[in-house]
Amino acid sequence: MQEITTPNTHHAPAAHPSVIHKMPRVHYLNANYGWRSWLFTVDHKRIGILYLVSITFYFVLGGIYATLIRLELATPQGDLLKAETYNKFFTQHGIIMVFFFLIPSIPAVLGNFLIPIMIGARDVAFPKLNLASWYIFNLGGFFMLYAVINGGVDTGWTFYTPYSSQFALGNVAPAALGIFIAGFSSILTGLNFIVTIHAMRAPGMTWFRLPLFVWALYATAIIQILGTPVIAITLAAVGLERLLHLGIFDPAYGGDPVLFQHLFWFYSHPAVYIMVLPAMGVVSELVANMTRKRIFGYTFVAFASIAIAVFGFMVWGHHMFVSGQGMYAGMIFSFLSFALSIPSAIKVFNWTATLYKGSISYDTPMLYAFGFVGLFTIGGLTGLFLAAMGLDVHVTDTYFVIAHFHYIMVGGALMAYLGGLHFWWPKLAGRMYPEGWGRLSALIVFVGFNLTFFPQFLLGYAGMPRRYHAYPEEYQVLNVMSSAGASILAVGLAFPIIYLIWSMRYGPVASANPWGAIGLEWTTSSPPPTENFDHSPVVTWEAYGFRPLEESEVVGQMTPDDRPA
Amino acid sequence: MKFEVRQFKRRAFSVLFLLQPFIPEQASTVAGHVDRFYYFMVAISVLLAAAVALLEIYFAIKYRRRAPDEIPRQILGSIKLESLVVVFLFILFTGMFVWGTSLYFTLYRPPREAMEIYVVGKQWMFLFQHPEGAREINELHVPVGRRVKLVMTSQDVIHSFFVPAFRVKSDMLPGRERYTTVWFEATKPGRYRIFCAEYCGTEHSSMGGWATVMEPSEYQAWLTKAGSAAATGMAGGGAGQTMAATGESLFQSLGCANCHSGSALAQCPALTGIFGKTVKLQNGQTATVDESYLRESILNPKAKVVAGYEPVMPAYQNVVSEEQTQQLIAYIRTLAAPKTPSGSGSPEAVSPKK
Structure with missing residues (x-):
């Protein structure tokens, strides 16, 4: 049933909404039935769906905590929740959203589903390991949920010692x-991706023909493999110290509490890039395919991902300007942080430049891409405030920081995840989501998000510290605005959950390539067969090759011949 | 040209004035500097974000898809343009870095001449000790127009001392390694909020209080009154004594004087005149005798033993509290310069009682 099997098109097929498409008779979703066919599957696409189910559960749970936190903060007094309960809720909100939603979100769902298809492979390099990683993730989730049900944990997601250890x-x-256990699922996913991308590319799929999403996840995998073990040993040390009084971080036993912060941020700052690099990869795909243009400066965008992954390991100290870290150490961290913002800025520049003379669609995925670029820009620029040491002293540990990282993690990572989910939904589910509802909720999410988090910048500079259960009355107006925004945001996020589930049964059947996009995933049927392609593809065209390179316009000195092969 | 620049400036500032209601009161010498830098950063951010937003909107409208099967001409990229952007950003960011770092050094490098107040954080309160003997909880009285240096530690978890009106913040660390310090000079009498900015447990949000800035004469009067109140007030406090005097009686009652007698046969180093000096350690390194070194040497004396002495002193970690440690240090400081004030407090308040 595939429309194109050897997909060397200089001209992508356009979307024809009026045409009624037929699903392939056999595809990965109906190839076999029964719970065993899912729980013991080694199909990377089914594993992606398993992850989708798991992380949606955690997302809803984390969202419930967020709702309760914003409800409590609508009034200055701590009247809805007890202080102890409030502290547990923001802790669990943070742990769940960071470790059980954002970190696995794009890599484990979209990455698992797409990477083998995008490079023209039948599966990932280690399919059984891939399934194991999902079980490991859920085992980690089980212990975390046990902690929640058993009375909750109140350390903050940062687990600072000696509070956490004693x-x-x-x-x-x-x-x-x-978190320790869930970390291994992240490591195994990263390992699988690196080997898959190195070893399993289809004939003709050179490195510089890879979609930028693959580059981004390759960069992410480097961080997952090198960073995650550090958080694992650090948290293991905290747990052991709490149980056995070892004296690693706790000064009462001769430890150094600041050492914990160094180790924690050595992972947790790069972890931000585990969340945002894949998001950037998704946005590159969305911008290119929804404007039908090759990404402006493909090589710059590709190498910017690698640069961010590598230099992201050298800036952790910017979390510690007021923690008693040496002034000169702080200076170096500050400078490197400013330097690290350049590759991110370059990406924003390149996405914007790609729009120039494009054919820009206003469909839902593109609306999320627009939202991403705007919010990520604000998140990035406010990051400069925090990288500047003299200003960081005043705004660190206030709502300014909360606003900043939500612009990156929600405005950035979550928006991209939603955009990607809509973009590849026809491939995942074989059916289209309702476009009108999609656009409407993208708009609601954007408005609600800004109303929630923009006031928090002002709140932070006005001096309101984070993690406050009750606060002085002068901060109420901004807090009420933020809580009102959160209720709008909640509506905007609930819609996709409902209509995406609805569309799995009632949505119009999708064609193999409903967007007129370029990429191997659009050359196979929607949904794809279990083995992804009817016969192994041979790649003879460039990434986003809407037209052959010879027909492309060259600005400045960059010609196809200049690019590394 | 000049006129245009001025007009542009005025326009830019009129936008920034929208921020005014959300700027906390400026009550220290550094607050104005921090705010100026903040305004600069906001201005740059607004310009850059507006540029991105306007371009996106303009392109989105101008180049919207007009036909379903439209394929636009492809543009590969431009090394020239990318390099230009990188160089522009690098210069801009370096400027931000230089300004931000120099501001940090102003904020964090303690001035030479400053009155010192000792602070201990514990769940969930701030304890302040003035060298003159006054002690307070969650209230900090300081004179206007004088540099105040806070020498801070924590008794349990990490806390953070934060006064938004002064634009200063510093973590307070438990552990035997070092004190953290922060300094400010208040410019306006009034009452300003103190917050704990580092999450420290259940009552974190109620840990804090008020900094009261007073005219110097009022402050002196308050010190006298508060000093005598301390006599009947808080446990462990000196009876209307200076911190140094309280420290001296501790020094005697703990038996420190037995070994630190100052005689040539003593087992331990003489302490007279030691504060501020550099000493040679057993391991060949040197150490400057400051508050942090003295604290470590009281709580964990084996860590840095002075050359020529045996590590015979027992650890006082669980014997003296953080406040008593600070009192002992205040006493040892007075031994450093018995004739002149030790750079803190008023002369009559700090000099030893002998």
Whole structure:
């Protein structure tokens, strides 16, 4: 049923909404039935769907905590929740959203589903390991949920010592164990991707023909493999210290509490790039395909991902300008942080430049891409405030920081995840989502998000510290605005969950390539067969090759021959 | 040309004035500097974000898809343009870095001449000790127009001392390695909020209080009154004594004087005149005798033993509290320069009682 099997098109097929498409008779979703066919599957696409189910559960759970936090903060007094309960809720919101939603979101769902198809492979390099990583993830989730049900954990997602190792109310060890275990799923996913991308590319799929999404996930995988072990040993040390009083971080036993912060941020700053690099990869795909243009400066965007992954490991100290870190150490971290923002800025520049003379669609995925670029820009620029040491002193540990990282993680990573989910939904589900609802909720999410988090910048500079259960009355107006925005955001995020589920049964059947996009995933049927392609593809065209290179316009000195082969 | 620049400036500032209601009161010498830098950063950010947003909107409208099967001409990229952007950003960011870093050094490098106040954080309160003997909880009285250096530690978890009106913040670390310090000079009498900015447990959000900035004469009057109140007030406090005097009686009662007698046969180094000096350590390194070194040497004396002495002193970690440690240090400081004030407090308040 495939429309094109050897997909060397200089001219992408356009979307014809009026045509009624037929699904292939056999595809990965109906190839076999029964719970065993899912729980013991080694098909990377089914594993992606398993992850989708798991992380949606965690996303809803984390969202419930966020709702309760914003409800509490609508009034200055701590009247809805007890202080202890509030502290547990923001902790669990953070742990769940960071470790059990954002970090696995794009790599484990979209990455698992797409990478083998995008490079023309039948599956990932280690399919069984891939399935194992999903079980490991859920085992980690089990311990984390145990900590929650057993009374909750109140350390903050940052687990700062000696609070976590000696003073916290309880359940630190199971929560740390949960993150420790879930970390291995992240490592295994990264490992699988690196080997897959190196070893399993289809004939003709050279490195510089790879979609930028693959480059981004390759860069992400480097961080997953090199960074995650550090958080794993760090949290293991916290757990052991709490149980056995080892004296690694706790000064009462001769440890150094600041050492914890160094180790924690050595992973947790790069972890931000585990969340945002894949998001950038998604946005590159969306911008290119929804404007039908090759990404402006493909090589710059590709290498910017690698640069971010590598230099992201050298800036962790910018979380510690007021933590008693040496001034000169701080200076170096500050400078490197400014330098690191350049590759991110380059990407924003290149996406914007890609729009120039494009054929820009206003469909839902593109609306999310627009939202991403705008919000990521604000998140990035406010990051400069925090990288500047003299200003960081005043705004660190205030709502300014909260606003900043939500612009990156929600405005950036979540928007891209939603955009990607809509873009590849026809491939995942074989059916289209309702476009009108899609656009409407993208708009609601954008408005709600800004109303929630923009006031928090002002709140932070006005001096309101983070993690406050009750606060002075002068901060109420901005907090009420933020809580109002959060309720709008919640509506905007609930819609896609509902209509995407609805569309799995009732949505119009999708064609193999509903967007007129370029990329191997659009050359196979929607949904793809279990083995992805009817016969192995041979790649003879460039990434985003809407037209042959010879017909392309060259600005400045960059010609096809200049690019590395 | 000049006129245009001025007009542009005025326009830019009129936008920035929208921020005014969200700027906390400026009550220290550095607050104005921090705010100026903030305005600069906001201005740059607004310009850059507006440029991105306007371009996106303009392109989105101008180049919207007009036919379903439209394929636009392809543009590969431009090394020239990319390099230009990189160079522009690098210069801009370097400027931000230089300004931000120099501001940090102003904020964080303690001035030479400053009155010192000792602070201990614990769940969930700030304890302040003035060298003159006054002690307070969650209230900090300081004179206007004088540099104040806070020498801070924590008794349990990490706390962070934050006064938005002064634009200063510093973590307070438990552990035997070092004190953290922060300094400010208040410019306006009034009451300003103190927050704990580092999450420290259940009552984190209620940890804090008020910094009261007073005219110097009022402050002196307050010190006298508060000093005598301390006599009947808080436990462990000196009876209307200076911190140094309280420290001296501790020094005697703990038996420190037995070994630190100052005689040539003593097992331990003489302490007279030691503060501020550099000493040679057993391991060949040197150490400057400051508050942090003294604290470590009291709580964990084996860490840095002075050359020529045996590590015979027991650890006082669980014997003296953080506040008592600070009192001992205040006493040892007075031994450093018995005739002149030790750079802190007023002469009559700090000099030893002998």
